[in-house]
Amino acid sequence: MMIPLQFRHNGRDVALFVDGATNLLTALREQLGDTTPKFGCGQGGCGACTVLIDGASHLSCLTLAASVEGRSVETLESLKDGPRLHPLQKAFMDHFAAQCGYCTPGMLMAAKALLDRNPNPTRTQVVEAISGNICRCTGYEAIIEAVLDAAQQHRASA
Amino acid sequence: MAPLTLRNCATVAEAAAALTNERDARYFGGGTLVMRDVNEGDLSFSALVRTTDRSLARIETTGQRFVLGAGVTYAAVLAERELAFLHPVARSIGGPAVRNMGTIGGNLFAPAPFGDFAAALLALDATVLLQGGYANRETPIEDFLAARERSFGALVLAVSFARPAGPEAFRYRKMARVKPKGGSVVTVAAHLPTSGGRVMGARIAFGSMGATALRAKSAERALEGRPLDAAAISAAANAALEGLSPVDDALASAWYRREVAGVQLRRLLSGDAS
Numbered sequence: 446m447m448i449p450l451q452f453r454h455n456g457r458d459v460a461l462f463v464d465g466a467t468n469l470l471t472a473l474r475e476q477l478g479d480t481t482p483k484f485g486c487g488q489g490g491c492g493a494c495t496v497l498i499d500g501a502s503h504l505s506c507l508t509l510a511a512s513v514e515g516r517s518v519e520t521l522e523s524l525k526d527g528p529r530l531h532p533l534q535k536a537f538m539d540h541f542a543a544q545c546g547y548c549t550p551g552m553l554m555a556a557k558a559l560l561d562r563n564p565n566p567t568r569t570q571v572v573e574a575i576s577g578n579i580c581r582c583t584g585y586e587a588i589i590e591a592v593l594d595a596a597q598q599h600r601a602s603a
Numbered sequence: 604m605a606p607l608t609l610r611n612c613a614t615v616a617e618a619a620a621a622l623t624n625e626r627d628a629r630y631f632g633g634g635t636l637v638m639r640d641v642n643e644g645d646l647s648f649s650a651l652v653r654t655t656d657r658s659l660a661r662i663e664t665t666g667q668r669f670v671l672g673a674g675v676t677y678a679a680v681l682a683e684r685e686l687a688f689l690h691p692v693a694r695s696i697g698g699p700a701v702r703n704m705g706t707i708g709g710n711l712f713a714p715a716p717f718g719d720f721a722a723a724l725l726a727l728d729a730t731v732l733l734q735g736g737y738a739n740r741e742t743p744i745e746d747f748l749a750a751r752e753r754s755f756g757a758l759v760l761a762v763s764f765a766r767p768a769g770p771e772a773f774r775y776r777k778m779a780r781v782k783p784k785g786g787s788v789v790t791v792a793a794h795l796p797t798s799g800g801r802v803m804g805a806r807i808a809f810g811s812m813g814a815t816a817l818r819a820k821s822a823e824r825a826l827e828g829r830p831l832d833a834a835a836i837s838a839a840a841n842a843a844l845e846g847l848s849p850v851d852d853a854l855a856s857a858w859y860r861r862e863v864a865g866v867q868l869r870r871l872l873s874g875d876a877s
Contacts, residue, residue: 446608446609448609464606464607465606465607465609465651466606466607466609466641466651468638468641468642472761473706487639487642487643488642488643488703489635489638489639489697492698492700495700501678501698501703502700502703503703503704504634504635504700504701504704505637506638506642507634507642507703507704508634508638509609509631509634509640509651510652511609511611511639511653512634512653513635523721555698555699555700558699559699572783573699573783573873574699575698576698576699576783576784577697577699577700577701577740577784578698
């Protein structure tokens with residue numbers, strides 16, 4: 446049974462029909478064409494599908510699409526402003542924080558959720574913020590450095 | 604995959620009725636357990652029932668008894684200062700996204716090596732409030748956990764428990780291989796009220812030492828009426844395993860869990876930080 450669904454996707458109102466049990470990740474990727482959140486495990490173990498719902502990080506693969514009715518969903522697609530990269534994206538490049546890149550969209554959204562709430566995090570808080578996101582390439586150090594650097598850059602420019 | 608029907612209910616009463624009337628319906632809370640099954644193509648249920656009823660998100664901390672709605676997330680627990688004694692429990696579960704989604708009601712159904720919050724609630728001797736059909740009923744959490752595989756047709760509304768006897772009375776530790784996030788090797792929670800320097804009414808609960816959280820009743824008896832000294836702690840640690848039945852999984856073997864459960868209990872009772 447298809448049900449109607451309306452929500453705000455990266456600042457834009459969208460309306461679609463979804464199957465009742467469709468998860469948000471599938472709706473975003475296959476129906477809205479936003480392939481920035483990645484399918485990793487489908488089990489909540491990897492964090493590659495992390496998006497922000499009303500500003501808080503959620504795993505889109507475990508979120509029922511129907512549950513975001515009337516809410517605001519932010520994905521990696523919303524991070525850059527035209528050609529201008531978000532400070533987090535620039536810091537990830539500067540620190541070589543991506544190798545294969547598959548975890549990167551989730552890492553960036555988890556880091557954004559942290560910096561939106563806490564612009565001056567400690568290293569421990571950064572580690573905690575990305576603890577639900579698995580990276581099999583970098584060993585995490587470059588990612589942690591990038592998030593701390595982005596926070597510093599952001600404070601310097603503010 | 605067979606199409607699943609979604610029932611959006613306005614109230615908990617409507618959701619409970621849907622669960623009572625449809626035996627192959629599954630309640631959908633935070634999604635961190637049920638959506639995994641949906642994504643895997645689990646065919647044991649054909650309908651999902653959910654409700655946006657705000658009563659499931661209630662947190663009452665004013666009385667002698669705390670009441671937490673079944674839909675309270677770990678993030679909501681962490682945001683409530685009155686529940687500070689439960690913050691180490693909530694923090695030990697998932698990463699931030701899981702804590703924004705997962706609910707304490709769902710944790711009552713989490714299979715090992717998950718279900719750490721349920722272990723904490725078992726140590727606190729919580730009561731589970733359920734609605735089945737058109738009537739509400741209250742069940743001690745120990746009975747609820749023992750029968751949970753058969754508890755179809757009812758909706759968990761809330762849990763309640765008495766305020767811990769003091770700041771040091773409730774204790775919790777979780778042993779995990781991945782820090783700060785990871786499934787449990789062994790989880791242990793204890794409520795240790797004292798009277799005149801002696802332990803009175805101790806409750807000790809282990810997580811991941813059986814299919815559900817389980818009480819270590821022999822260890823509780825070993826502490827009863829005694830000061831929490833080295834001799835009592837040793838007696839409790841030595842009795843820790845009685846009634847527990849851990850299994851092998853990807854995180855640890857049953858043998859290893861049996862080896863470390865008493866060690867973890869000893870550290871918890873001694874107040875060791877690590």
